[in-house]
Amino acid sequence: MMNESNTLTTTIFTGNSNHDIIKDPPTPSVISWTTDDVAKWLASLNLSKFIDKFCTENGIDGLTLLLMKEDDLKQSPLSIKRLCDIKKLWYHIRLLQCKHNDFYSNFDNETAKHNHSSLSPTHLLETNFHNTQCSCHINKEKTVFKTLKGEKRKTFASFIYALIIGIWTSFIMVVVHNRVPNVQKYPPLPDLFLDNIPRISWAFAVSEFLIVVMGTAFLLILMFHKYWIVILRRFFALGGTIFFLRSITMLVTSLSVPGPHLECIPEQYGTTREIFSRWLQIFIFQGLSIHGIRSCGDYMFSGHTVMLTLLNHCITEYTTSDFYVIHLLSWFCNIFGMVLILAAHEHYSIDVFIAFFLTSRLFLYYHSLANNAVLHSVSDNRLSIWFPMFSYFEKNIQCMVPNVFRIPWPLSLIYSNTDDQEATNSIAEFNNDKSNRQRKQQ
Structure with missing residues (x-):
């Protein structure tokens, strides 16, 4: 996954014969993404073959990604045929949606929240992806309780x-x-x-x-x-x-x-x-x-x-x-x-x-x-x-209680220290790799 997600240098086809070399990842906020940011995102996932269909033909930006459903990939105008491509694209789109779960709190449709509609990416909370869980569970607790008092x-x-x-x-x-x-x-x-x-x-x-x-x-x-x-x-x-x-x-x-x-x-x-x-x-x-x-x-x-x-x-x-x-x-x-x-x-x-x-x-x-x-x-x-x-x-429970597991105290102290150390080591390793690549390019 690291090799796949860190491959940021690729060629993007925009128009008939124009080629742009992308070296930077898209900006963090998906909602503010332009079509160029979506192109960068697809390129970073080794899905460059869909850049023309997504960005040039249909003008898909960050907001559109957050509102997409799996059926949108299968149906016109995208009409992607291969099941492998549909599942890969939908997997990465769902990850983006889950990381921006607060985006869906702007909708007042309570039925969509409680019935786990296809608009809200709530079913991803039960997966084993740690980064996805971190962002979603924080937001999920706000919807479980109206108030924690009492x-x-x-x-x-x-x-x-x-x-x-x-x-x-x-x-x-x-x-x-x-x-x-x-x-x-x-x-x-x-x-x-x-x-x-x-x-x-x-x-x-x-x-x-x-x-x-x-x-x-x-x-x-x-x-x-x-x-x-x-x-x-x-x-x-x-x-x-x-x-x-x-x-x-x-x-x-x-x-x-x-x-x-x-x-x-x-x-x-x-x-x-x-x-x-x-x-x-x-x-x-x-x-x-x-x-x-x-x-x-x-x-x-x-x-x-x-x-x-x-x-x-x-x-x-x-x-x-x-x-x-x-x-x-x-x-x-x-x-x-x-x-x-x-x-x-x-x-x-x-x-x-x-x-x-x-x-x-x-x-x-x-x-x-x-x-x-x-x-x-x-x-x-x-x-x-x-x-x-x-x-x-x-009376304070607003929805079905999600099955979210966490490390209990005092084990959470050990887990947190280990997790922080791993995160620090990962960041240091990433920075070292980035420095080495820049030296080679120079």
């Missing part, structure tokens, strides 16, 4: 909301355990899956291990994601809401145990100290059997499936398509974990199905509302009336 406070509020729901759900699990139906009087309900699949004793522990693995992966994503504060807030809001619904469903109806292997005997409520002790154990260890917690009666619906599904959707939503292997593994853990829960006969099939459906639908609906720019307008009060918590958490 964002951390909202995330803390979502944490308190999830914490209160966790305390409430743990207490309800103590209540439903004390009123679980006696297995001798109320045998397990008929279930198509449980009645035909033999029980695997270790399957439930493996499903909990998968939850721990996916939770660790999600924490790593949060650590490196630029907009982790929004992701964490949404995770707390969705998790708290789903577990609150779960606490209501298991409180209003007590299902019989799904298998005779579960030694679930209704207990007396006991003293306040005993109730508090059982509640504290469930809350601290999050009801995981690998920590020795055994709870009964909390069947409708599966909390383990909720965590598997929510973590899966967060991992796949907030990583780019380059992480396709992680996406496949995440979905595998989600589906396989649900099968293990059923294989352990710890939940009815309907518990697992409803948990997966409800969690995935709420995740989809929440993000569909959050990514709909029209619903965030000041004149539209429907969200604040019907979904006040959502409106509070998302």
Whole structure:
């Protein structure tokens, strides 16, 4: 790329037989480029054969480059035939557009911003070109938040909301355990899956291990994601809401145990100290059997499936398509974990199905509302009336949160120093090469 981009001496055909030798690169601001600057730019990319078509025949200047689309290269009057040439030209044009992303902020078309139209070069943000990312991500953050004020406070509020729901759900699990139906009087309900699949004793522990693995992966994503504060807030809001619904469903109806292997005997409520002790154990260890917690009666619906599904959707939503292997593994853990829960006969099939459906639908609906720019307008009060918590958490988010990763602190200090040193060395090397070329020319 260096050899290609630094080849600045070439012949340009302007008119019938006039030849100009170009030795200087075009000026930095693309918007102010003339047709001569565009010619210099094409020459520096070893694309001199298109100078006549671009500059002489069609008078393409810098502003025209910023407004071009890929179809403009294919259609008349340019009508470039070779696919290789179209892709090369479009690649370099997109790089110019992305480096001047602030140019598109002059347009008041909000729909074009939020729908990632072909005019705005937003999809280039997900590429691996460091220089392109630097210029685009700075501008992108301005469009994500209307204002940064209060964002951390909202995330803390979502944490308190999830914490209160966790305390409430743990207490309800103590209540439903004390009123679980006696297995001798109320045998397990008929279930198509449980009645035909033999029980695997270790399957439930493996499903909990998968939850721990996916939770660790999600924490790593949060650590490196630029907009982790929004992701964490949404995770707390969705998790708290789903577990609150779960606490209501298991409180209003007590299902019989799904298998005779579960030694679930209704207990007396006991003293306040005993109730508090059982509640504290469930809350601290999050009801995981690998920590020795055994709870009964909390069947409708599966909390383990909720965590598997929510973590899966967060991992796949907030990583780019380059992480396709992680996406496949995440979905595998989600589906396989649900099968293990059923294989352990710890939940009815309907518990697992409803948990997966409800969690995935709420995740989809929440993000569909959050990514709909029209619903965030000041004149539209429907969200604040019907979904006040959502409106509070998302009112400053203007568009889909881009998946931008950065080096977290304190690693960013090491990374910045290394990056600065590399930049200094590159500039010094470039200046040395330039001096050597000038000596040879003299």
